[in-house]
Amino acid sequence: xxxxxxxxxxxxxxxxxxxxxxxxxxxxxxxxxxxxxxxxxxxxxxxxxxxxxxxxxxxxxxxxxxxxxxxxxxxxxxxxxxxxxxxxxxxxxxxxxxxxxxxxxxxxxxxxxxxxxxxxxxxxxxxxxxxxxxxxxxxxxxxxxxxxxxxxxxxxxxxxxxxxxxxx
Numbered sequence: 001x002x003x004x005x006x007x008x009x010x011x012x013x014x015x016x017x018x019x020x021x022x023x024x025x026x027x028x029x030x031x032x033x034x035x036x037x038x039x040x041x042x043x044x045x046x047x048x049x050x051x052x053x054x055x056x057x058x059x060x061x062x063x064x065x066x067x068x069x070x071x072x073x074x075x076x077x078x079x080x081x082x083x084x085x086x087x088x089x090x091x092x093x094x095x096x097x098x099x100x101x102x103x104x105x106x107x108x109x110x111x112x113x114x115x116x117x118x119x120x121x122x123x124x125x126x127x128x129x130x131x132x133x134x135x136x137x138x139x140x141x142x143x144x145x146x147x148x149x150x151x152x153x154x155x156x157x158x159x160x161x162x163x164x165x166x167x168x
Contacts, residue, residue, distance in 0.1 A: 009073045010066035013080065015058065018132040020084025021091070022054070022125055028092040029121070033099065039110070041099065041117040050118065054125050064133060087131050095120045 033041035042050070098120055103113050 006069045006073060007066050010069065011061055011064055013073075014064065014066070014129075014133045015061050016077075016080050017084045017087070018058075018061070018129060020081055021088035021128055021132060024085050024088030025091040025095070025124065025128075026121065028089060029095050029117075032092070032096055033117070036100070042114055042121065046114065046118040050122055050125070053122065057126060057129055061129070061133075066133075084132075087128055091124045091128065095124060 030041060095117070099113065099117050102108060102116055106112075108116065
């Protein structure tokens with residue numbers, strides 16, 4: 001019973017880190033892009049679609065392979081927040097650079113820029129799970145079959161979703 005409780009605690013810790021990382025990344029990215037461009041980088045429909053698709057990532061955490069700790073775990077929310085911010089803020093900076101470079105380099109329209117921003121937010125959100133779940137390098141342990149297959153299926157179908165968003 002103790003071992004199961006420790007595994008559940010490890011999964012909740014991953015959820016908290018991922019939640020902080022996504023909140024930091026999304027809010028920073030959207031705010032700075034709004035200040036630079038004078039418009040929102042994604043539409044309300046794209047945000048709703050992103051939230052719905054990201055729910056599957058959060059559900060897959062419940063099946064994740066997490067080792068049970070050897071000693072009782074304690075909550076250190078300051079450390080979890082620092083870890084989440086260390087994942088989220090660089091992600092926001094990378095997405096800002098991507099959008100600003102592709103906007104000028106490819107002379108994108110507003111719709112194309114919004115689709116690129118949505119795709120960057122989506123891909124980052126999917127792949128952030130692998131950074132948030134591991135204390136070492138993200139490849140140190142294998143994720144659950146559900147997490148890995150969900151990521152594979154979602155990434156293979158992203159072109160259909162982006163075409164539907166762009167309307168092309």
